[in-house]
Amino acid sequence: MFNVSFDTFTNRNKDVYIAPKIGVEYDDYNNEIVKYGKPFYYGNKNYQPLTWRNLQSYMSVYGETNRNIVQLLIDYTDTNVFKQFDLAYLYGATPKGEKVYGQNANYVVKAVREQNVKTMVILEEIETKEA
Numbered sequence: 001m002f003n004v005s006f007d008t009f010t011n012r013n014k015d016v017y018i019a020p021k022i023g024v025e026y027d028d029y030n031n032e033i034v035k036y037g038k039p040f041y042y043g044n045k046n047y048q049p050l051t052w053r054n055l056q057s058y059m060s061v062y063g064e065t066n067r068n069i070v071q072l073l074i075d076y077t078d079t080n081v082f083k084q085f086d087l088a089y090l091y092g093a094t095p096k097g098e099k100v101y102g103q104n105a106n107y108v109v110k111a112v113r114e115q116n117v118k119t120m121v122i123l124e125e126i127e128t129k130e131a
Contacts, residue, residue, distance in 0.1 A: 016042040016072070017089035018082065019102040036087055036102035039095035047072040047090060047123070067125040070107070079119045082112045088123050 019039040024032050050069045070090065074081070087105035089095060098104050107123040 013044050013046050014091065015089075015094070016045045016047065017093075017095055017105075018042050019087040019089075019095065019105055021083060021085045021087070034085075034102075036105075038101055039087075039089065039098075039105075042081065045072055045074070050122075067127060069110075069125070070123050072121040072123065073118045074121060076114065076117055076119050079112065079114060082109050082119075082121050084109055084112060087126075090123065 017039045019036040021034060022037045023035050025035055027033055047070045050071055086109045087102045088107040088109060089105050090107050093104055093106045095101070095104055106126055106128075108126055109121060110124045111120075111122040113120045113122070
């Protein structure tokens, strides 16, 4: 699990890649296989861990979590760039070397909330299976 730096001066303006969710397929045993599109570079953005108050609000909607939650404020003109359940590559993760789109992603978009002049994107760390 990646430990997020809570120092706002060293934890800003980092690369963001997005792998859009394009659909769901089913295998021979009727198991869902989520398909993602080719990841694209969204830019160098300032995403931050949720503050305690925002984290409390998040947990009241989505339940308790032990994973890292971050928020990203984007221009309202970019609202359609993000959709719920898209994958994101944050904190140095990149799609380089992937054999399957989304394989190296480490966050999932949980919510896209329009505000007055900005849109807030909430991302939750993906649980990884450690050996």
